[in-house]
Amino acid sequence: MSEPLLEVKNLRTSFFTNIGEIKAVNGVSFNVNHGEVVAIVGESGCGKSVSQLSIMQLVQTPPGRILGGEVIFNNRNLLELNSKEMRKIRGHEISMIFQEPMTSLNPVFKIGTQITEVIQTHSKTSKKVSWKIGEQALADVSIPDPEIRMHNYPFEMSGGMRQRVLIAISVACKSELIIADEPTTALDVTTQAQIMELLQNIVRKQEKSMVIVTHNLGLVTRYADRIYVMYAGRIVESGTTEDILTDPKHPYTLGLLKSIPKLAGRKDDKLIPIEGLPPSLVNLPEKCAFLPRCPFRNSFCEKNGVPALEEKSVNNHYAACFVHVGKK
Amino acid sequence: MAVFILKRIFISIILIFIISLFAFSLMHILPGDPARMVLGEDVKQEDIDRLREKLNLNKPLTEQYYLWIKGMINGDFGYSIMYSRPVGDILAERLPRTLSIGIPAIIIAAVVGILLGVVSAIKRGSWIDQFITLLSTIGIGTPTFWIGILGIFFLGMKLKLLPIQGFVNPSENFLEYIRHAAMPVFCLAIALVASVVRQTRSNMLDEINQDYVRTARANGIKRSSIFLKHSLKNALIPIVTVIALQVRIAIGGALIIEAVFNIAGMGQLIRLAVLNRDYLIVQGVVFVIALVIVCLNSIVDILYGLIDPQIRLVRGKL
Amino acid sequence: MQNSRNHLLFREQLSIFFGKGSSIWICTAIVIIFAFTAIFSPILTPYNPTDISFTDIMLGSSSTHLLGTDYLGRDLFTRLLYGARISLITGILACSIAAIAGIFLGLLAGYFEGLIGQVIMRLTDAQLSIPPLILTMVLASLFGGGIVGVSIVVGISMVPMYTRILYGKVLTIKENDYVLAAKLVGSKNSSILLKHVLPNCFPSLIVVFTMNLGYAIMLEAALSYLGLGITAPTPAWGSMVSEGFKYLRSVPRIAILPGLCVLLLVISVNIIGDGVRDSLDPRLRGKI
Numbered sequence A: 001m002s003e004p005l006l007e008v009k010n011l012r013t014s015f016f017t018n019i020g021e022i023k024a025v026n027g028v029s030f031n032v033n034h035g036e037v038v039a040i041v042g043e044s045g046c047g048k049s050v051s052q053l054s055i056m057q058l059v060q061t062p063p064g065r066i067l068g069g070e071v072i073f074n075n076r077n078l079l080e081l082n083s084k085e086m087r088k089i090r091g092h093e094i095s096m097i098f099q100e101p102m103t104s105l106n107p108v109f110k111i112g113t114q115i116t117e118v119i120q121t122h123s124k125t126s127k128k129v130s131w132k133i134g135e136q137a138l139a140d141v142s143i144p145d146p147e148i149r150m151h152n153y154p155f156e157m158s159g160g161m162r163q164r165v166l167i168a169i170s171v172a173c174k175s176e177l178i179i180a181d182e183p184t185t186a187l188d189v190t191t192q193a194q195i196m197e198l199l200q201n202i203v204r205k206q207e208k209s210m211v212i213v214t215h216n217l218g219l220v221t222r223y224a225d226r227i228y229v230m231y232a233g234r235i236v237e238s239g240t241t242e243d244i245l246t247d248p249k250h251p252y253t254l255g256l257l258k259s260i261p262k263l264a265g266r267k268d269d270k271l272i273p274i275e276g277l278p279p280s281l282v283n284l285p286e287k288c289a290f291l292p293r294c295p296f297r298n299s300f301c302e303k304n305g306v307p308a309l310e311e312k313s314v315n316n317h318y319a320a321c322f323v324h325v326g327k328k
Numbered sequence B: 001m002a003v004f005i006l007k008r009i010f011i012s013i014i015l016i017f018i019i020s021l022f023a024f025s026l027m028h029i030l031p032g033d034p035a036r037m038v039l040g041e042d043v044k045q046e047d048i049d050r051l052r053e054k055l056n057l058n059k060p061l062t063e064q065y066y067l068w069i070k071g072m073i074n075g076d077f078g079y080s081i082m083y084s085r086p087v088g089d090i091l092a093e094r095l096p097r098t099l100s101i102g103i104p105a106i107i108i109a110a111v112v113g114i115l116l117g118v119v120s121a122i123k124r125g126s127w128i129d130q131f132i133t134l135l136s137t138i139g140i141g142t143p144t145f146w147i148g149i150l151g152i153f154f155l156g157m158k159l160k161l162l163p164i165q166g167f168v169n170p171s172e173n174f175l176e177y178i179r180h181a182a183m184p185v186f187c188l189a190i191a192l193v194a195s196v197v198r199q200t201r202s203n204m205l206d207e208i209n210q211d212y213v214r215t216a217r218a219n220g221i222k223r224s225s226i227f228l229k230h231s232l233k234n235a236l237i238p239i240v241t242v243i244a245l246q247v248r249i250a251i252g253g254a255l256i257i258e259a260v261f262n263i264a265g266m267g268q269l270i271r272l273a274v275l276n277r278d279y280l281i282v283q284g285v286v287f288v289i290a291l292v293i294v295c296l297n298s299i300v301d302i303l304y305g306l307i308d309p310q311i312r313l314v315r316g317k318l
Numbered sequence C: 001m002q003n004s005r006n007h008l009l010f011r012e013q014l015s016i017f018f019g020k021g022s023s024i025w026i027c028t029a030i031v032i033i034f035a036f037t038a039i040f041s042p043i044l045t046p047y048n049p050t051d052i053s054f055t056d057i058m059l060g061s062s063s064t065h066l067l068g069t070d071y072l073g074r075d076l077f078t079r080l081l082y083g084a085r086i087s088l089i090t091g092i093l094a095c096s097i098a099a100i101a102g103i104f105l106g107l108l109a110g111y112f113e114g115l116i117g118q119v120i121m122r123l124t125d126a127q128l129s130i131p132p133l134i135l136t137m138v139l140a141s142l143f144g145g146g147i148v149g150v151s152i153v154v155g156i157s158m159v160p161m162y163t164r165i166l167y168g169k170v171l172t173i174k175e176n177d178y179v180l181a182a183k184l185v186g187s188k189n190s191s192i193l194l195k196h197v198l199p200n201c202f203p204s205l206i207v208v209f210t211m212n213l214g215y216a217i218m219l220e221a222a223l224s225y226l227g228l229g230i231t232a233p234t235p236a237w238g239s240m241v242s243e244g245f246k247y248l249r250s251v252p253r254i255a256i257l258p259g260l261c262v263l264l265l266v267i268s269v270n271i272i273g274d275g276v277r278d279s280l281d282p283r284l285r286g287k288i
Helices: A048-055 A083-089 A111-122 A127-140 A159-172 A189-205 A217-223 A241-246 A251-259 A299-304 B002-029 B034-039 B045-054 B061-073 B087-122 B127-141 B144-158 B174-208 B211-218 B223-261 B266-275 B279-307 B309-313 C010-018 C022-044 C076-112 C114-128 C132-143 C147-174 C177-185 C189-225 C237-247 C253-280
Strands: A006-017 A020-032 A037-041 A064-073 A094-097 A177-181 A209-214 A226-231 A234-240
Touching: A006 A048, A020 A037, A020 A048, A020 A064, A020 A209, A020 A234, A037 A048, A037 A217, A048 A064, A048 A177, A048 A209, A094 A159, A111 A127, A111 A159, A127 A159, A159 A189, A177 A189, A189 A209, A189 A217, A209 A217, A217 A241, A226 A241, A226 A251, A234 A241, A234 A251, B002 B061, B002 B279, B002 C114, B061 B279, B087 B127, B087 B174, B087 B223, B087 B266, B087 B279, B127 B174, B127 C189, B127 C253, B144 B174, B144 B223, B144 C189, B144 C237, B144 C253, B174 B223, B211 B223, B223 B266, B223 B279, B223 C132, B223 C189, B266 B279, B266 C132, B279 C132, C022 C076, C022 C253, C076 C114, C076 C147, C076 C189, C076 C237, C076 C253, C114 C147, C132 C147, C132 C189, C147 C189, C177 C189, C189 C237, C189 C253, C237 C253
Parallel strands: A037 A209, A037 A226, A094 A177, A177 A209
Antiparallel strands: A006 A020, A006 A064, A226 A234
């Protein structure tokens, strides 16, 4: 099991609009190994969601287009598959759950209908058997009274419960990889914790792998094995959770960690934001995109851009930065 | 569900009441004596008095209203000055003619419109979509009376394909009916189709962009399945509204078409009645038409309840 | 938390509007041409639209009569030009009347709800149950056949469109925190309505107005065609079509040309209305 389950190499996706080419994903590479939970963290608009949509080939085309790169999953390059083959993978080998559980289910069909529809798309089971599988899946995600719930409509359920239903669909289809795009952002804090615990349980128990995309670094420190930090369409730091938390090498990562409000801090501790605004993705510089906001910038960076992956990787802890910062 | 239906019926009754008040008041809004207005200027006073008696104009207003309503429930819509016949008879005679133009037009508009609208939405951005959108934009801006005139000119006069006016009952001679009704129905349908296409297209586009479509795609469901099962069922609700709206537009259009093609239907009737100030006809026609529309809207709302479970289960309280 | 700046900058709106390609340019040009002829008709033609001349009946097009004359010897081109005036003036006037009345009712109904809201909305629903052409026909006899009368009648028939849109918008806007803040500070209802609620309705209102203009022009033309709108001898395109019907076989242009003018004007106005809607608030697509 040394081969990664998912290997993304130099993925590039852009959106072509009438204000120019938006380079949403600008050379992104990351791996997911069997049985691990990988987090992709970054601000809104940094390209983390688009990169996952690109893997699933769900990018809105036009105006978007996947320009290049490879997505190797189970020894196949997903980007080379046609739509029919890709469809077989979606929901069956790779599942994706999204941010808005309130609107992600069709309001005019029962939950049971929607679950069985997915099951029957990917296997030749009968309606009856699929229904039973669906009930079991609801039970697996800790929804009480699953037999009754199968007959509910989405509006009869809370946001947290709907998200569980969406997770149940991926459980029912026994997919190897779950991509969770901000799965808890639209939920209240208590429910957030519940859903994260649930996801972690499912991953551990059923030996799946998971990619969590989020802007909430604090959330994933507990649940992720490895973290990738994205900024302006590129990965700027990657490493194990422990490495990143104890020894952040990129100034942006440091900024993110510092800006998390601490429960145990003093009352008059100020919040420390990262100065400046994220860059427009239309006119990206070829050199370091974080330069204007970086408190550690120097003339070396300004001339030499960003180090390549292989150059500065130590123990698989990589940072796209010449200035190494540790937690001060 | 029952509560929902009852609520809906209750609202309809209120609407019908308001409309009846409006229709009733038409005769009395204008200053002056209605009887005199109907009969004209140089008429003997005793004729006016006789008409006033006949039309119950000397009784208090509330009683007049009550008598009118009571009459209508019994099928008595009053007596037409213009035609010297009971209004009810005239209505019964003319309504089928209007319906035999209007109903085919609405059906054609619904079928063709939904079809083109769905195709246009699915193939958004392609040349088919642009073409259909162009046609529908032109269709909406085309004056119905003008299209009728054009049709008469080219198909009737120049090419002599179809008769330029008149009407034949379908029960008498079906082929002739088709020949005479083809142009009127077609001209009426143009504006209707255009608006159905537009509405359907934008509703389908909305539905296609919904999050649950993204979920379905992410779970590997076929595109065609998504369109036909998921999006269409959701889009059906506003589409049903649109079709109900078509009835309202179609009645106005039928009025014009009947004038252009000289068909003795309800449209012509009310037009002549307004011109000749035969208010009893006007009252009766307005009331009947509005009644039909209110009932139709109620049925549509009830249909909503069937299609959309949320409306049925949650908003039944309205 | 609603963001009241979720519309685009004016610059971006303009670029969306004109970015739609040549169709918008053509339509804007057409409307400007019509408006131009409407305003400057006396200068553009030496004739009066009502000048009858029994010697010049049914002439073909010539250097003195660009499009010929009609059955009363009136210059057709002149009548078309003056007809543009009628159509545009009644259209704009009708839309304005409808807007003022509809906005007023919609604001009241949406803001205060309760009994007033119910009454207004029920009346609106009742009006919507009567086909607009029938309503206008019936009311036309009350108001006479002048420009003002016809505009009022057409305007009345369009009031429900504004009332409904305003009602829906006000219901949503009411929930915003800035309205609550204004109330807490003690602002009067009228000032809240005028300063906070109404300005946020403007994008929708502008869209409705531009899209209704075409409808108003069509309605006036239809009424005139039926003899219940602008009365002779004032040249209205609709009545010109119905008068020209008698001569359709021999001199078709008398009936066909005015209708063509209606077609061009209404389509152009509609396309511009679509463009305005797309640049102001594409989310309204299909709702109006």
